Amino acid sequence: MCGIAGVLLNGRGDVGHLLTLMLGGLQHRGLDSAGVALYRSEELPGDEFMIRVFTKDVIGALSKISSAIARAGGDIRNIKLNSIRGYSFDLYTVKAQEKDLPQMVKNINETELSKVLSIGRKMDIIKDTVSVEELDRNFDVSSFVGSHGIGHVRFSTESCVDLFHAHPFQSFDHIDVALVHNGQITNYWKTREKLEQKGVKFQTENDSELIVHYIIDRLKAGDSLYDALKASVEELDGPFSYIFSTEKELGMVRDKLGLRPMVILDAEEMKAVASEENALRILNRKGIIRNVRPGEVICWKIA
Numbered sequence: 385m386c387g388i389a390g391v392l393l394n395g396r397g398d399v400g401h402l403l404t405l406m407l408g409g410l411q412h413r414g415l416d417s418a419g420v421a422l423y424r425s426e427e428l429p430g431d432e433f434m435i436r437v438f439t440k441d442v443i444g445a446l447s448k449i450s451s452a453i454a455r456a457g458g459d460i461r462n463i464k465l466n467s468i469r470g471y472s473f474d475l476y477t478v479k480a481q482e483k484d485l486p487q488m489v490k491n492i493n494e495t496e497l498s499k500v501l502s503i504g505r506k507m508d509i510i511k512d513t514v515s516v517e518e519l520d521r522n523f524d525v526s527s528f529v530g531s532h533g534i535g536h537v538r539f540s541t542e543s544c545v546d547l548f549h550a551h552p553f554q555s556f557d558h559i560d561v562a563l564v565h566n567g568q569i570t571n572y573w574k575t576r577e578k579l580e581q582k583g584v585k586f587q588t589e590n591d592s593e594l595i596v597h598y599i600i601d602r603l604k605a606g607d608s609l610y611d612a613l614k615a616s617v618e619e620l621d622g623p624f625s626y627i628f629s630t631e632k633e634l635g636m637v638r639d640k641l642g643l644r645p646m647v648i649l650d651a652e653e654m655k656a657v658a659s660e661e662n663a664l665r666i667l668n669r670k671g672i673i674r675n676v677r678p679g680e681v682i683c684w685k686i687a
């Protein structure tokens with residue numbers, strides 16, 4: 385059992401605060417970790433990217449990361465340092481060619497001191513093995529202003545409990561996308577094998593990561609987000625609900641049997657989705673609340 389949430393505003397607003405409220409209302413669904421993917425209203429210039437890096441707080445780590453970025457043709461423009469419990473969750477602004485980003489991720493991860501958590505022009509992923517309250521305290525999530533975002537509280541059922549199995553998940557082959565998921569994919573290995581035969585590289589054995597790669601594979605093949613999500617309902621087995629975000633859309637899915645809950649709010653100034661109605665009621669917005677139907681796919685576009 386996990387809790388998932390997403391919010392999309394009609395314009396620019398307090399996305400971080402709203403997601404923190406919603407995830408707080410879902411905290412009872414998972415205490416192993418908490419995380420958010422937050423989207424700015426304005427993207428960085430075309431040759432600049434935000435890279436969130438988890439680093440062991442040791443002497444020489446920053447120098448090694450800088451070298452790893454430079455070897456992939458990157459130029460660091462800014463670094464926001466955030467040290468917590470002997471580790472750093474630092475946000476780099478890097479000038480680079482998008483085609484060089486996979487190599488940059490590989491270089492950083494191979495330092496053995498660091499691991500990339502997210503890359504985007506608009507999106508930043510913040511996650512840790514802490515409560516929602518502590519995540520907000522450590523990263524000031526509530527102060528974030530933007531257009532939309534998704535979040536997760538995790539109760540681990542299969543894979544291990546650590547930062548890298550926490551949600552949201554993303555793929556470094558396709559920037560500015562993220563996923564939060566509640567449930568299990570029972571045909572995981574069969575589907576993973578098909579994706580690996582196409583050259584997809586997995587970072588974990590978490591079935592949530594599989595969904596990200598599956599959707600991106602469909603998008604690269606020319607599917608719209610709606611069509612890619614619809615295909616997942618037919619081809620992925622098991623009980624699940626999930627939210628998939630891009631820089632332009634927020635999509636959500638519930639399995640055909642409706643075995644994992646999902647509820648949406650359609651209000652004048654915003655739309656929101658969560659595992660439970662109480663996470664929507666806590667927003668104190670007037671609007672229509674309803675359950676997502678079994679097998680239903682919904683996509684909301686950024687205004």
